[in-house]
Amino acid sequence: MNPQTTYLITLLIFLNSINLLAQKTFHIELRDSATHQFILSKQINAFVKSAKTNKFIFDNPNSSSDFEITLQNGLYDLTAIVESYKTLNQRVIITDTSSNRIVFYLSPNLNMLAEVVVKPKMKKFIRFEEDKLMVQVSDNPMLNTGDAFDALERTPGIMVTPDGSLSLKGKTNIIIWIDGKPTGLEGDNLAALLRSFPANSIERFEIISNPGAGYNANSGGGIINIITLKGKIIGNTYAFSTDVSKSENLNSNTSFRYNNRSKHSNLMCLVGFGTEKRETITSSDYLFDPEKHNRTKENLALNTNKKPSLLATYDNDLTDQLNINTRINISQSNAILGNNNNMLFTSNPNSYWNTISSKDASFLYQNYSLGSTYLLKEKTNRKVTMNLNYTKSNNENNTNFLENSSLNEQNKTLYSIINNNIKSNNWAYETKISLPFKKYGLNSGLSFNNQNIESNGKYNLQNPLPIDKIFYTKTLGYTFEEQVNAAFIEVSKKWKKLNLIGGMRYENTNTKSINSNGIKYFDTTYANVFPSLRANVDFNAVALDLSYSMKITRPNYTDLDPNIEYTDSYSQKEGNPFLKPTFDNKFEIGLFIKDYPLFTYTLSEEKNATFIVANAKNGQIRNNFENINKVSIQNIFCVLPIPFQIITSPKKFFQDLKNDKINKSNTNYLALFYNYNKSTIQSNYQNLSNLPLSVYGAMLNVDVKKIFTLSGHYIYSPGGNRYFQTIDKFQKLDITLSKYFLAKKLQVKIYSRDIFNTLEQNTFLDYTTVQLKSYNKTETQRFGISVLYNIGKFAFQNKDKQNININDVNGKGNFNNGVQ
Template sequence: MKSFILILISTFITLTGFSQSTIKGKVLNQDQQPLAYTAISVGKKDSVERYITSKITDSLGLFTIEVPKAGTYIVRATALGYKDKVIEITTGKPGNLVLTRTEHQLSDVSVHAQKPLIQRKADRLVMNIENNPLATGKSSMEAIGLAPGVLVRDGQIMINGMTGTRVMVNGKLLKLSGDDLTNYLTSLRSDEIQSIQIIAHPPAEYDAEGSGGLINIILKKQTELGLYGTVYGNYAQGKYPETSEGTQLNFKKGRLGLFANYSYNWEKGFNKLNQSRTFPSDGIYTAQNRGITKSKNQRVHTGATFDLTDKQYIALDYTGSFSRDHDVFKATTFINYAAHPEINSTSKGLFPSTYNSDYNDVGLNYHITTDTLGSSFEFLSDYTLNHGNSTNEANSSFYNADNQFVSDTTFKNLTPSKAKIFTADAKYKKIFKNGSTFGFGSKVSLTTIHNAAYFSYMDQDNWVSNDPQNFIYNYKENIVAGYLNYSGHVLDMDVQLGLRGENTQLTGTLYDTAGTQKNPKNYFSLFPSLYLVKKLNKEGTNSLSASYNRRLNRPGFSSLNPHISYVDNYTSGRGNPYLTPEFTNSYELSYTLKNKYIFTAAYTDSKDVINNAILPEKDDPEKMMQQPINSGASKIWMFTAFAPFRITKWWMTQNTMQISNQHAIAETFDLQENIAMLQSSQIFQLGNGYTVSASAYYLNKIIFANAVLHHLFNTDLAIQKKFFNNKLTVKLAGNDIFGTSKVKGRFFYNDFRLNFNQLQQKQKITLGLTYNFNLGKAFKAKAIKSSNAEEQNRL
């Protein structure tokens, strides 16, 4: 460890000690007064509108900018209300840029550039949420589902048909999964979000966790000096009402910045599930499940940033998410035998459940910029405490073929869980004069989880403990990781090359009436990544790119917990403490035309795939269970075309077409399907502050675990209007306006077939109000990052 620190220090000194060439200057207005905080862009003399670096002038209009080598450069100055000025400046010879005011001055009018709904970047897709009426009143989980190529189903997020997607917030990997992740993303509302990044193939800098890529949610940043804030509220009406409201406050004075965000949402919905399957002895099982769901979520995010100097700051933040969920399912099950109707039977049951979770996270973030080129060192540390408490109850009555009462049963279980996670992450990134970068870093993650389950049954109006079913499951996991990452220009190509190594030590210990069972594992894996971009024309608007990376998907902590929950008398769900990681290799070739149209061919190959499958119970083939399993391999061939068009000055459309062949291979099932997906988004700028948005997608089918889902189709429509100099925004949105959100499909497992259809509260209309207020001058907020994004995803 000491040698690593010495290497780190010596490398730091070496990389920051190079000699540098600079250009200097000053920006003035036509009255020869300094123009503070003007944007400066610097380019090579023989280049047209291709700048190599940028900077903001200080309060006196002065700037000093490092350049790769001595010589003459093109310098552009840009300031609101002034015409751009471009001059040549030679290193060692300061120059002045004099800006003249535009002919028409704006008075009491704000001009805002409308960001496109979808932006394509080299390694990610960016979906802008702020001021997007389609996101009105949505949770972040619902907003994620708006992104091209992303499907959200039963709390799982899939990118391009791949499961194992992890979620980050401001670059902080949430170590949450299952109900905990769903509750957190439900409490985080779209009104707090600026944009959502979809990173299908993350580079080595990111944790290797997440074979299905990463979703990075970027929250709105404070942008005003003094007091700045937002108050919002949304009311939605489907079959049942939903509300969400919140406030965001930011304050900055001198070097100190403070912020506090609070949100609350209440939801009520319904869930209709119909099932049918074959039953032993040529029986037919059919079930009608009708559920009412209620959810209350609160989220608090508060903290402070302090600028130690102009180049370094420290930040401390706290995030709390508190969820209270209550579901009640009424299930009616029929068992029919065509050859022997006299043994037909019916069961009726009431299956209430509750799930409460308290998530608390405290994070420390230190950042220092080590030179004028932007090289930096960053240290992140987080401590996370998550409490979960689930109760499930089953009250059932059984009837014979003549509908006469036979017997009844009542039982329940309580499954508390407590997770403690500590992470620390150190990163250094060196930026060289020629624009290339070299980064390296390390991370430590320590996790301890305590799970328990207590079962009881009703006997003559008294609850009796069912000790043989009770258990305690403890899980410990330590991960040490390090990475190297280089980005630059080699052989007339832009190259990014990375290598990450992760060593994992874990032990799962199960205590039950059978004794103590330990399941220790220790494994080390390397995760290389490579990105190549070749410009095909002088302007750089046409390019060809290729990428490869290797990633893994560790089991979510809740998936490892062997708890049990009941849907009806013949259907249950439970965890699996014997899951192993899933590994994925991804290859991609992409062609970009005119920096707008993108055509991509991709192939992914996964082994030991973790799927939440439905399968018969080994000891009782009449019953089936939903359980995460390592289900063999998955191979996906995919072609994607992305095409944005501006049809008129006021109508912009962005469209995605995706065609794929997905093949899921396991011992108990072999599924292969050709899949077509179409997505389209429309933005209409109607003037006078009115914006209309529409979004629709269609999937002919998709493989989901060991199921094939058919004909997924959804359309959203929204309109927004701004008032009071854009301070008040009123939005009206319709979700699933054609009522097509019903899902149909079939599960496959050996000779077992389960047909189902499901309808939930997706069709609704939402009215949203957002009011922004501010007092003060503009400043740039510090982005508070975190070290435990991956770990939070797995809670």
């Protein structure tokens, strides 16, 4: 063979190798343009041909709404023909930096819409997408029963602390959004809102544990975005649900949901009403130094709550490039909290102190938002998003106290009344620009946030005479204002399997605080820069995600408010208006298989962390919020999904695994999860390297002979430490049986929560001047029934079939092939 021939063959082999290396596997998704959900139609015909040669690369008349295809760099034309949708014809540019996930949005064709039977498609119960952990709620009978708080409590990775707060990877300063809009609430008010929201109106939870520069810097504890269900069918749909449960007391939740979806708009309205009654038994031992102040306290609390709520959302595609959306959320809580508190003094067994209190608490929450999205260029994902959000809340508490005591053979009766009123107003505006290019992506934005809090406390404490007419001997007004102006920029770059996103956020903050006596606590302005970095390496089936962010946690108004929370003559809690913000450096690494979060490790280093600390003097306890020098938190979260198919049909299971079909059509699975949390504290009080707190859990979902679905949720913890608390072992088992009737229009669920009534909290708090041993048992065992009835009425029906020529394509669709 002559040298020229050898050179030519070598060159051809080399060029062919380069050509093979340039090929890449792409995951194509066909979604509904209004709901952004996968298209469920059985009649999907997809074709891909080269724009240069006009030859078909992919020719499949029986496609699914998500499929894979291998392409080289170049121009391609994709055609998708779907029943009841406009035919889509889209030109695709493939480069080295193209995302391996391509999404097409198809618009419904009202002229071709026929009456169809929509069969629900099971989505992955838990998966990782971009920077979010997605937990599916609507398809999970264990999560879509009860209210939103119940659903979050049973979500892997989220815990409920002994004081009733939600904890995400060891942190309680979580930001809650609903449909991408911040609620602006915290503490008891946030819990009240979640308790008023029915879980069967939720599509999924999006959990962002380490937000990047595009999110508010005041999100160090993470963000949980609650995505509500929207209409998926053209026309009118209705859903009525009721949930009744019983243990010691009867609880109920009833809701009505209405959807109207047309060619360009989607309207959803949800009205709900619930009643809740819970008992909590608390037993506490206070150990003082000196010991003469030691005492034992027992308390029975009964909370009765009525919860009406309204949520309405409206989206409208004014043009192919402009979408507007608006949202109204109104929630009210009217609660009566009764406490019977008995206290015995260890040093004097014949002495006692009994306090009976009754609190009337009303909470009104209003949220209004208006937003728009404008595509800068049709058929691309370059867009400008604008959102205006207004939140208003009013919280009023009226509490009466009757204290009877016998100390040193002297009887005493005291009367007290307290009125606390907190009004909050919050305005927020945000603009974001997303510009995906061939070789990189650019995101930037501006935001303006203004918050105003007015807290007024009125007191008449320890009056020896009955208070026949309401009058107050002391008043304290507190005003807090905060304005935050921010700008951010994020740049993304993709090299083959590596995707990098780096960002920087600048925030300028002005805070003012003053009380009614003219005392100014602070009036300061400070500016900070918050960097973030995320690296994702995708090895097809396995992905590695690493992220870093710097965040700030500004003290919330309940931590700052100097008005007191009165329990009895020996116990009070008050805020600290001089608290400093907390700065947090967070590192996170995650390992994912087929989008499943197999393993994540999080390290958080906090400076000036805010804690509530008990200080004792002469037997009286003052609970104050104080800054702690440094807190280090380590968290490990693991999920192991085990599809039943791996046992029943292992060959088919591994074939589905190869084709990325795991758990998409099969509703049977067992998910094992593990949550590890360890905190190390450096403070002026003491340095603590705590024992870790581990929680083991499992979630089960299985169709029993296709007759009914059995769902289970179990958690167990051997105990450990959480900051200053030592927590004993605890466990909880929940069971749900669900069945569909009437062509899946009617769903009935029978359930039990904490079936063995074993969930209780035994804790030990160790401070410098006092130690507290506490037992807490809330009414968690419940047996209930839930009924959901769906009614669908199609506004547009045309059963005449049309033949569509593939060469006569004129549909429109939005193409997303940039920064994901």
